[in-house]
Amino acid sequence: MTAKVKTVCIIGTGLIGGSLALALKQSGFCQRVVGAGRTEATLKKAIELNVIDHYETDFSLAVNDADIVVVAVPLSAMKNVFEQIAPALSSTAVVTDAGSAKQTVIKDAESAFGKDFNRFVAGHPISGTEKSGVTAAFTGLYENRKVILTPTDKVDSGAVELIADMWRAAGAEVETMSAEHHDMVLAGTSHLPHILAFGLVDCLNNLDEVDEVFRFAAGGFRDFTRIASSDPVMWRDICLSNRKDILDMMNKYQDQLQTISSALENNDGEALIEIFARAKQARDQFNNQ
């Protein structure tokens, strides 16, 4: 593949940014990947692991001649990064992000780049593991995974196509939807499950018999709570960013649990079996997709 662009700058070379860098280098999508971040040791590690070609700790220098700038930092750091790079972007540079909530990022971008900026393409790769950091990065992270782009109406269609091409080069399947729709869907499939898993592990951890409880945990528990090993700062940010949709989902879920505990209180096996059977059917169907 002839390189589509010269330089991709990735700000934040952790699991998400680092894996994208590896995939782009392997695919030949760009001629070079410049990494940027606050911590020089991380960037040096990224060079050592051959994740990036060059690094800068000054974000203005980093984005200076970039054709694409990917901001892969925690949601709470987005606005500050956008403000730092805004004055230094070239007149054709396309900016995107990899945040797990999209409405707040779009607001942050508008505030930093201005309402008329039409080269910010909000994006979210639906991938990741419970690990974090550049040492967890790997080339295949986006292989056959979905990436959702949520550009607003004013965004230049060429800019959207360029970011879509970039993710396709990394092996992903790209879909486009509104930021509002994205945030609602992800609240259900990702944000709520993470909260439930964090909550369960913390709840069991408060029991007097905590050692016993973890000692007899089996595979189901292991799978169910794997995501509770995720980065707490990242998840605090996601919770605060997508607060409204997550609260909506949590309310629905709390009602659901109340229904189940009432059925238990009343020894109502019929009600339990109805819920469990509906869930099994839906889950089996999902499995066969």
Next chain:
Amino acid sequence: MTAKVKTVCIIGTGLIGGSLALALKQSGFCQRVVGAGRTEATLKKAIELNVIDHYETDFSLAVNDADIVVVAVPLSAMKNVFEQIAPALSSTAVVTDAGSAKQTVIKDAESAFGKDFNRFVAGHPISGTEKSGVTAAFTGLYENRKVILTPTDKVDSGAVELIADMWRAAGAEVETMSAEHHDMVLAGTSHLPHILAFGLVDCLNNLDEVDEVFRFAAGGFRDFTRIASSDPVMWRDICLSNRKDILDMMNKYQDQLQTISSALENNDGEALIEIFARAKQARDQFNNQ
């Protein structure tokens, strides 16, 4: 290995009973495995798959010359099966079960075999998959898994040792504890997580955007909800059998969720990060065990 006993009779040749049969045959623990159940087609399938050596649909005939009888049926069927086999057991036969809740099974056994019967060893293999039925059975299901035995004080120690030997022959590690303790621990590590997963899938399934929600679900969701594919009847039985302990855990968990949703309502990032960080630490520790 010289066969330890002549005949093991397994009532209920589904995933749990069938996998035990396969493991016992492979290990040479017994000379033959007799399968029993209500449905002749299942038993024929078990013969065809070489899971059992012989079958009976009449439980009295099945247990007639058995040294060990393993009752691996849903919790709601235990009492009835115990009543059917009680008059036909040999004077030395040891009976055990594989139910996921232990206090109710012990009560059922006492009612069927009499208060003085000292050869019933309640047991629970902490293993299984979300699949069920004899076609899902496999030899290695108990390999390196824990089996908890919860014999009451009156149970003959030789009987306990025989059942422990049987599970060890199947590859398992055997532990002993009280039925009360078992039921509390399992409510936290297994029963509550199953309820939470069933509840989440059913909750999402009720959304108007259900197709979208499942379409964008990633690996975390897949792992988190795998157990929602489990058998609804089995889980209704577990819920009703271990009602009190499960309700206790559910109350604690509902309080935990309320704490999290209040933190969200109040935009309290500090409170969220505290919970998430404690959970991550506990989960990482569990992973390293």
